[in-house]
Amino acid sequence: MLVEDVHFRMREATAFQIGWKAMARNISDIAAMGGVPRYALISMGARPDLEVPFLDRIFNGINSAAEIGEINIVGGDTVIAGKLTIDVSLIGEVEKERLVLRSGARKGDLIFVTGALGGSMKGKHLSFVPRLKEARWLVSRFKINSMIDISDGLSLDLWRILDASGTGARIYEDLIPVSKEARSFAGALRDGEDFELLFTITANEAKRFFKSPVIGTGTPITCIGEITARSEGYNLIRANGKAEKLKPEGYLHF
């Protein structure tokens, strides 16, 4: 659910971008489970002062993003609201053997991310292409133990995998890919809305990645650390070699 002045500001986003983002973030969520998106329901709460062409452009954005997958928009609702509100419900399908959950990380797994992290709010969050191709490429070729899309920052979303899997992790400052738009390393660690894939696989399975650090779709992937026993905690190894405890900090809605 995207709400005006919470997830976007009207003066900072075009109608097309708002619609695109509403659909794309849902596709990202299904991609991160290894699935393909299929059916969407769109509910819109529209301010009475918005013009119909503006709402049409929102739907253009929604429809364009829907073409990333083969998504049928099968229903929805349109109501009056005080703030522009768009809720996309997306149903996907996944082959049982390709389904990936947050809870499958195991001690010894290596941790990977696609793309580069941080600074999404400078623009990427409105126009990103969800990593559907990449996720399908991964789950059809490798045994992915756990996966999530980074929507609330690496630090918090990796913690979600650790929490669900009952493990710890160690990630390395000098391995984490920082985007050009990130203010700093802290941004790469904690900024929200990257919509990159974060996943873990056994070291053995990972050997094949190391041979081709750019995955089949052209998107770079980077190994940023490893899964450890829960008792070892959640650690960031700084560039100087010092370990630092990580807390699950990032973009929290509450």
Next chain:
Amino acid sequence: MLVEDVHFRMREATAFQIGWKAMARNISDIAAMGGVPRYALISMGARPDLEVPFLDRIFNGINSAAEIGEINIVGGDTVIAGKLTIDVSLIGEVEKERLVLRSGARKGDLIFVTGALGGSMKGKHLSFVPRLKEARWLVSRFKINSMIDISDGLSLDLWRILDASGTGARIYEDLIPVSKEARSFAGALRDGEDFELLFTITANEAKRFFKSPVIGTGTPITCIGEITARSEGYNLIRANGKAEKLKPEGYLHF
């Protein structure tokens, strides 16, 4: 999508009722197509000042209504919003031969409604039981040509059937069941949120109804008129026998 101060006011509805209504109106929609509800996604935009127990009671209402059908809540989203906003997306299933659309009304069909109409805003709209049992009873025993649930008033929702089917209709003032809560006949005709079933079947099929005016579930059904050729228009026959043109008036969101 239910929005605070548009679809409900906090001081006039309990948290449980808000949740109940959000789910029940969706069940009503699927029932009116002959289907059974199966999977739900719940998105909630919550004001930051609302307490967690209040939100829990909303979910109690949603879950209780979900028990009317065998509905699995499979996902959703929770975000901050300026007004409490609840969007329920509901996926249903229907046997191909039982699917009923708005577009199937044919000249000569008789028009029926369940229950009594009008005055729902006095309370029924917060606690109604969607006509799922009744709809399934109907579609499994009779050939229902067209059906809709009355959410925006008889006058407007019957017009939707006529518009989709390319027909006219004649309904009779003295046949339309007026609820005790309706202010007047006009209320039965135009008040929204009745969530009763409105359906049409051939006169031949209807004979079986006339033998048992209370349908198998105990809910009264009433014949209120008949489908005519489009060229005859949309007419209300007053108790004094005079015909009056009907306009598609009711509760419109815009």
